[in-house]
Amino acid sequence: MSDVKLTIDGQKVTVANGTSILEAAKQIGIKIPALCYDPNLEVVAACRLCIVEIEGSNKLQTSCSTRVKEGMVVHTESEKVVETRKDVLQLLLDSHPNDCLTCQKAGDCFLQKYAYEYDLKFREHDGAMRPELLDTSSPYILKDDAKCILCGKCVRTCAQVSERQVLTFAERGYDTYIACDANQTLETSSCVSCNRCVTVCPVGALVDKRQLSKLRSWEGSSRVVNCKRCDYGCEFEIVSKDNKNISVVAKPPTNGRPLCLKGRLNTELEYLNQPEAPYRKIDGRFEETTWSKALSLDGILEKIEKMDSIKGSTGEE
Amino acid sequence: MITVEKLKKIKKEQRPLLEKRLREIGNVDIKEDGSIVLNGDYYKKQLRIALKNCEIIDPNNIKEYIAVDGYFALADCLSNMSPKEIIEDIKESGLRGRGGAGFPTGKKWETAYSYDDDQKYMIANADEGDPGAFMDRSILENDPHSVLEGMIIGGYAVGADKGFIYVRAEYPLAVERLQIAIEQAKELGVLGNNILGTGFNFDIELRLGAGAFVCGEGTALIESIEGKRGMPRTKIYRTSHKGLWEKPTIINNVETYANVPVIFQKGVNWYKNIGTEKSPGTKVFALVGKVENAGLVEVPMGTTLREIVFDIGGGTQNGKKFKAVQTGGPSGGCIPADLIDTPVDFESLDEIGSIMGSGGMVVMDEDTCMVDIARYFLDFTVDESCGKCVPCREGTKRLLEMLERFVAGKGEEGDIERLERLSNTVTEASLCSLGKTAATPIVTTLKYFMDEYKAHIYDKKCPAGACQALVEYFITDDCIGCGACAKACPVDCISGEKKELHVIDQDRCIKCGACMEACPPKVSAVIKR
Numbered sequence: 148m149s150d151v152k153l154t155i156d157g158q159k160v161t162v163a164n165g166t167s168i169l170e171a172a173k174q175i176g177i178k179i180p181a182l183c184y185d186p187n188l189e190v191v192a193a194c195r196l197c198i199v200e201i202e203g204s205n206k207l208q209t210s211c212s213t214r215v216k217e218g219m220v221v222h223t224e225s226e227k228v229v230e231t232r233k234d235v236l237q238l239l240l241d242s243h244p245n246d247c248l249t250c251q252k253a254g255d256c257f258l259q260k261y262a263y264e265y266d267l268k269f270r271e272h273d274g275a276m277r278p279e280l281l282d283t284s285s286p287y288i289l290k291d292d293a294k295c296i297l298c299g300k301c302v303r304t305c306a307q308v309s310e311r312q313v314l315t316f317a318e319r320g321y322d323t324y325i326a327c328d329a330n331q332t333l334e335t336s337s338c339v340s341c342n343r344c345v346t347v348c349p350v351g352a353l354v355d356k357r358q359l360s361k362l363r364s365w366e367g368s369s370r371v372v373n374c375k376r377c378d379y380g381c382e383f384e385i386v387s388k389d390n391k392n393i394s395v396v397a398k399p400p401t402n403g404r405p406l407c408l409k410g411r412l413n414t415e416l417e418y419l420n421q422p423e424a425p426y427r428k429i430d431g432r433f434e435e436t437t438w439s440k441a442l443s444l445d446g447i448l449e450k451i452e453k454m455d456s457i458k459g460s461t462g463e464e
Numbered sequence: 465m466i467t468v469e470k471l472k473k474i475k476k477e478q479r480p481l482l483e484k485r486l487r488e489i490g491n492v493d494i495k496e497d498g499s500i501v502l503n504g505d506y507y508k509k510q511l512r513i514a515l516k517n518c519e520i521i522d523p524n525n526i527k528e529y530i531a532v533d534g535y536f537a538l539a540d541c542l543s544n545m546s547p548k549e550i551i552e553d554i555k556e557s558g559l560r561g562r563g564g565a566g567f568p569t570g571k572k573w574e575t576a577y578s579y580d581d582d583q584k585y586m587i588a589n590a591d592e593g594d595p596g597a598f599m600d601r602s603i604l605e606n607d608p609h610s611v612l613e614g615m616i617i618g619g620y621a622v623g624a625d626k627g628f629i630y631v632r633a634e635y636p637l638a639v640e641r642l643q644i645a646i647e648q649a650k651e652l653g654v655l656g657n658n659i660l661g662t663g664f665n666f667d668i669e670l671r672l673g674a675g676a677f678v679c680g681e682g683t684a685l686i687e688s689i690e691g692k693r694g695m696p697r698t699k700i701y702r703t704s705h706k707g708l709w710e711k712p713t714i715i716n717n718v719e720t721y722a723n724v725p726v727i728f729q730k731g732v733n734w735y736k737n738i739g740t741e742k743s744p745g746t747k748v749f750a751l752v753g754k755v756e757n758a759g760l761v762e763v764p765m766g767t768t769l770r771e772i773v774f775d776i777g778g779g780t781q782n783g784k785k786f787k788a789v790q791t792g793g794p795s796g797g798c799i800p801a802d803l804i805d806t807p808v809d810f811e812s813l814d815e816i817g818s819i820m821g822s823g824g825m826v827v828m829d830e831d832t833c834m835v836d837i838a839r840y841f842l843d844f845t846v847d848e849s850c851g852k853c854v855p856c857r858e859g860t861k862r863l864l865e866m867l868e869r870f871v872a873g874k875g876e877e878g879d880i881e882r883l884e885r886l887s888n889t890v891t892e893a894s895l896c897s898l899g900k901t902a903a904t905p906i907v908t909t910l911k912y913f914m915d916e917y918k919a920h921i922y923d924k925k926c927p928a929g930a931c932q933a934l935v936e937y938f939i940t941d942d943c944i945g946c947g948a949c950a951k952a953c954p955v956d957c958i959s960g961e962k963k964e965l966h967v968i969d970q971d972r973c974i975k976c977g978a979c980m981e982a983c984p985p986k987v988s989a990v991i992k993r
């Protein structure tokens with residue numbers, strides 16, 4: 148593929164033809180704000196934060212969906228861009244609950260990050276707010292619709308695994324929300340608790356429930372391990388505090404990896420000092436279960452023991 | 465197999481029958497050149513191209529369409545013209561899309577033609593979601609074959625063999641007539657395999673839209689045909705390059721297609737001479753609102769608003785003062801009375817901040833409050849926003865909330881500036897044209913009727929007397945003390961001795977207007993202010 152030369156914020160850059168402006172900017176260290184963009188997902192240009200000004204065009208363009216052209220001159224922080232971007236962000240804040248003090252996502256939240264960077268605050272008003280719908284039905288995921296910014300990343304990542312496609316948009320306009328199947332809860336829906344959606348949600352609308360109240364994002368430390376359960380080797384973060392491994396967090400699935408609950412539980416059991424009880428979904432109901440059941444090791448464990456004891460008794464190495 | 469000879473034979477047989485039937489009804493003039501037009505003043509001042517057969521032929525009889533030269537253009541195109549020549553002619557004719565944006569049709573077809581692909585699609589956009597619009601419905605119900613013929617010609621030109629008509633499910637009669645038309649066209653051999661014996665195949669299927677306004681947006685419509693949620697796509701590619709199922713796809717409006725056969729029947733030069741240089745041809749408008757003769761009006765582009773509203777429409781009703789006309793549907797602009805001589809074409813409307821849109825035209829008189837009108841249109845957009853992008857989903861909602869406050873007398877200092885700024889952001893940053901044009905009713909009313917905004921916000925008054933929360937019923941010195949008003953008042957808030965001046969307790973008044981009705985006409989002491 149041929150290369151394209153362009154200028155972004157005064158810096159010259161050469162990238163492959165077909166690259167988006169956003170990716171081209173990233174290559175020279177310019178991070179254009181974006182909430183709905185994810186290199187692993189279909190480009191939808193819905194949040195409109197990544198707008199940039201292109202010389203010769205009087206309209207702002209979204210940098211995630213606009214591909215580079217030879218000789219293009221792009222401004223990612225011109226006055227017009229910044230003013231418009233701030234207005235769009237403010238619109239999101241105006242519908243968002245002022246709950247950063249106790250929100251699990253604080254510190255990792257992109258809405259918070261951009262509000263900080265562009266110096267925007269929550270405003271009081273008597274207009275509409277997103278309805279307070281909280282889905283607490285799952286032991287693994289907490290879904291807080293009031294915090295959702297409708298970027299649709301969860302819907303897109305869920306749809307990447309063809310047999311899942313649990314999450315969808317429902318209603319329209321200001322009343323739009325993310326639904327599980329046809330208006331089920333996480334528990335009664337076909338959700339398999341793989342947590343793909345949790346890994347991509349930019350705000351606190353979908354969070355890992357097993358992490359709640361354990362630590363703030365800036366506390367402790369973490370390292371990444373690969374799941375040993377199957378050949379995909381999905382990545383998990385082992386989060387530790389005070390020399391204790393306290394939670395396992397799924398990392399965004401890449402390279403066609405599916406991510407699954409069993410793998411995560413497997414990793415929890417392997418690394419955590421005090422893993423919480425596992426749950427299984429049976430006929431649309433979550434039930435507490437045993438580790439061997441959760442990891443489908445029933446029968447196998449006894450057999451392994453038996454085999455090992457036979458080996459031990461015959462004295463073979 | 466059908467041939468041109470057979471078409472001619474059908475025409476020869478059917479034409480006298482058609483004329484006889486029409487003479488019996490007596491609603492038409494049959495001219496020397498063979499054209500048939502509806503009689504009456506309302507139609508005399510119009511020039512009908514897209515509507516030319518409406519209320520003239522029987523839409524359920526393909527032979528009547530052939531009797532007025534139908535399918536001859538198709539036969540001519542297929543046997544005597546190359547796809548390239550057809551595209552050149554459409555480009556030369558200057559035909560521009562009638563669905564709203566006015567995009568040059570020939571250019572669009574050329575793009576789809578230029579991509580070498582074994583599968584391409586033609587789509588007719590018959591979603592017509594604008595409230596009060598019924599031009600496309602009228603064409604579909606009264607002259608479905610003209611749309612089929614335009615699509616088949618287009619299909620041949622760009623190299624597509626499959627077409628979809630995306631029609632609102634709320635148009636059952638249009639659906640029924642299209643189904644009959646498709647069947648008859650297939651039976652006759654002008655649609656389907658080996659059309660007119662030329663070896664060209666083209667098939668058309670109907671797709672019913674669930675009625676969301678945004679599904680009329682080209683890419684949302686494609687998503688909907690693909691079975692997905694009807695949300696606009698971000699434009700990485702033109703649909704004429706990658707559209708339906710990622711294949712080159714032409715989407716044109718119903719009226720656009722209805723123009724196509726006529727261009728080939730009467731010739732490019734004939735067509736180009738109608739309308740203006742940059743907007744050739746005619747446009748159909750749905751003239752509604754406070755106008756004497758509401759209805760469908762088709763006139764050459766460049767006709768002035770005055771000619772449409774007054775000469776054809778007969779002006780406002782009941783001698784009320786004309787105040788404004790809104791063009792372009794819910795995302796169009798309000799044009800004030802002093803711009804009534806503006807010619808109606810894409811460029812002129814754009815210059816004064818409005819749009820052609822699909823051809824809605826709402827007439828407003830002195831009783832219409834322009835702030836309330838902006839609120840009314842925003843209310844529609846807020847309901848119809850698909851919710852995908854932030855500026856439209858969130859921004860239109862806040863714009864509406866502001867306007868709602870104004871009409872309720874709760875506007876504050878600084879609100880006009882906030883309204884302007886947010887209108888600008890929604891326009892700049894929205895993903896699709898629904899959001900990009902949602903603020904037009906606000907922007908144009910701010911531009912032409914700023915006084916009314918100020919009156920609402922600073923003086924808490926509605927100059928048109930339309931906003932209930934801001935009007936006050938008041939009894940003047942003319943009061944004769946008959947007590948009729950006090951009797952009529954449902955909340956008993958009028959007091960006064962017999963033969964003395966009566967007074968309304970403004971705090972308790974519910975502004976129903978009963979007192980004004982009750983006051984004897986000769987006295988008329990109750991006024992609204």
Ligand SMILES: Cc1cc2nc3c(=O)[nH]c(=O)nc-3n(C[C@H](O)[C@H](O)[C@H](O)COP(=O)(O)O)c2cc1C
Binds near residue numbers: 589590592594678715
């Ligand atoms: C919100 C929205 C609604 C639309 N609705 C319609 C419609 O009902 N009919 C239509 O022909 N075009 C509609 N359009 C315009 C289409 O996107 C598209 O431009 C048009 O169908 C192209 O056909 P044309 O070039 O023949 O005008 C709509 C656009 C938007 C943004």
Ligand code: SF4
Binds near residue numbers: 295297298349
């Ligand atoms: S839940 Fe999160 S990822 Fe899903 S749409 Fe809402 S904000 Fe986006």
Ligand code: SF4
Binds near residue numbers: 897
């Ligand atoms: S502008 Fe409105 S209708 Fe268009 S994509 Fe955005 S939310 Fe949907």
